[in-house]
Amino acid sequence: MPDHQKKSDQDIDFGVLDEFLGYRLRRAQMNFFAKFGEVCDDLGISPGLFAVLAIVDRNPGLTQTAVAQALGNDRSAMVAAVDKLESKKILERRPAANDRRSYALFMTEEGTAFFANAVERVSCYENEMAKCLDSDKEKQWLLDMLERLAHKSL
Amino acid sequence: MPDHQKKSDQDIDFGVLDEFLGYRLRRAQMNFFAKFGEVCDDLGISPGLFAVLAIVDRNPGLTQTAVAQALGNDRSAMVAAVDKLESKKILERRPAANDRRSYALFMTEEGTAFFANAVERVSCYENEMAKCLDSDKEKQWLLDMLERLAHKSL
DNA sequence: ATGAGTTTGGTGAAAGATATAACAATTGTT
DNA sequence: AACAATTGTTATATCTTTCACCAAACTCAT
Numbered sequence: 237m238p239d240h241q242k243k244s245d246q247d248i249d250f251g252v253l254d255e256f257l258g259y260r261l262r263r264a265q266m267n268f269f270a271k272f273g274e275v276c277d278d279l280g281i282s283p284g285l286f287a288v289l290a291i292v293d294r295n296p297g298l299t300q301t302a303v304a305q306a307l308g309n310d311r312s313a314m315v316a317a318v319d320k321l322e323s324k325k326i327l328e329r330r331p332a333a334n335d336r337r338s339y340a341l342f343m344t345e346e347g348t349a350f351f352a353n354a355v356e357r358v359s360c361y362e363n364e365m366a367k368c369l370d371s372d373k374e375k376q377w378l379l380d381m382l383e384r385l386a387h388k389s390l
Numbered sequence: 391m392p393d394h395q396k397k398s399d400q401d402i403d404f405g406v407l408d409e410f411l412g413y414r415l416r417r418a419q420m421n422f423f424a425k426f427g428e429v430c431d432d433l434g435i436s437p438g439l440f441a442v443l444a445i446v447d448r449n450p451g452l453t454q455t456a457v458a459q460a461l462g463n464d465r466s467a468m469v470a471a472v473d474k475l476e477s478k479k480i481l482e483r484r485p486a487a488n489d490r491r492s493y494a495l496f497m498t499e500e501g502t503a504f505f506a507n508a509v510e511r512v513s514c515y516e517n518e519m520a521k522c523l524d525s526d527k528e529k530q531w532l533l534d535m536l537e538r539l540a541h542k543s544l
Numbered sequence: 545a546t547g548a549g550t551t552t553g554g555t556g557a558a559a560g561a562t563a564t565a566a567c568a569a570t571t572g573t574t
Numbered sequence: 575a576a577c578a579a580t581t582g583t584t585a586t587a588t589c590t591t592t593c594a595c596c597a598a599a600c601t602c603a604t
Contacts, residue, residue: 246524247464248460249448252509258422260533263540264438265419266462268412271544283416284590287407294405301552306402308420310592315554320578337552355406361544364505369536378535379414384416384522390425390515438561455581464563469583491570491581 257385268365275361279354280324284309286358288317288352292327292341299338326350411539422519429515433508434478438463440512442471443505446481446495453492480504 253259272283280313281289284307298306300314318341321327326347329339343351369375407413411434426437435443438461445457454472457463472495475481480501483493497505 247474248452248456249532250460251444251448252513253444255533257519257529257533257536258419258426258437258447258512258516259441260536261419261422261521261541263416264536265412265415267540267542268415274544282589283412288414290405290473291402291405294403298402299552300479300554302402306404308417309590311553312555312593313591318592333553335600339553354416356472358410359406362412364544365411365539365542369535374535375411378532379409379411381523381532382411382414382418385519386414386421388421388519388522390518436560453581463561465581466564466583466585467562486581489571489581493582 261385271361271365272358275298275357276354279350279357281354285317285321286354287349288314288321289326289343289354292352293343293348297332297340299335299340301338303341319367321347324350415539425515425519426512429511430508433504433511435508439471440473440508442468442475442499443480443501443508447497447502447505448494451494453486453489453494455492457495475501478504 269283272286276282276286287307288303291306292298295302300318301311304311304314318327318329322329325344327341327343328347330342332338332340366375367379423437426440430436430440441461442457445460446452449456449460452460454464454468460469472481472483472493476483479498481495481497482501484496486492486494520529523532
């Protein structure tokens with residue numbers, strides 16, 4: 237096909253996709269995950285692991301399943317996540333006080349420092365991404381909207 | 391732990407996560423994908439396959455790589471996708487007119503009907519999900535913001 | 545107290561997506 | 575003609591998600 241006939245990305249008709257929140261959400265999130273990777277690559281944590289740390293940091297002593305439920309993933313997925321974070325000495329399993337089946341999760345001292353550093357980086361890139369929004373009020377509005385969409389049931 | 395002390399999901403402090411667009415986008419998108427699955431389970435198509443159909447439907451004759459680029463995935467991922475859609479007789483590969491390396495993708499007649507039906511369903515559930523937005527103007531606003539976030543670079 | 549049913553962390557397997565590298569055939573460029 | 579780039583494809587590795595299952599531990603009704 238000659239160059240003057242070749243369709244560029246702009247020429248493509250996205251049809252219904254342009255009006256679908258599901259598709260737009262996916263594209264936006266893909267971009268966020270990619271940028272997260274660029275920023276936190278050397279730290280060795282994924283968005284998922286970061287989320288686990290954020291929960292444990294603010295809610296010390298939670299069990300694995302409690303963290304899984306809070307984040308909306310399967311219990312079994314937590315095992316590998318906590319294994320990895322524990323091997324990096326970022327958090328630790330302690331036997332739960334009143335339930336011998338479960339572990340209570342706590343940040344280590346190094347973990348707290350590590351997470352503070354990670355938050356710094358992620359906040360920085362979040363703010364950079366948010367620059368394409370018009371105001372801080374708009375960001376809050378967007379966060380609120382996403383919250384509602386995340387919990388909407390059919 | 392006695393029931394009256396047990397932390398429910400509402401009691402958990404999400405910390406920085408509550409302010410991060412990346413996390414909120416992920417949760418919202420997870421919900422959309424789950425609902426898509428509920429609605430389109432029997433049709434045997436995923437959000438990704440639906441997107442391929444939407445592009446081919448509006449841009450007949452596109453090559454596999456062109457579709458992949460439009461959707462932001464790798465061209466190697468298109469092989470399995472097109473294989474599946476072709477085996478379901480929804481679309482077909484035709485030898486490209488002027489490039490013997492590539493195939494041009496077209497909807498079949500059944501495929502067009504199939505896709506129209508799928509669009510009906512997806513539109514229905516999209517509208518249902520969008521009911522937690524206050525107005526149609528707000529939805530457009532949200533779509534516009536997501537578009538910007540999807541293309542923002544650091 | 546005891547037995548039924550549930551919950552917890554953990555394992556393993558299956559399924560899915562995603563990324564990369566390589567390949568032959570073909571096309572474009574010089 | 576020689577060299578580089580592109581297309582569809584395969585293979586590979588990795589990652590995530592999901593499900594069923596297990597033993598240990600816990601809850602609760604009786």
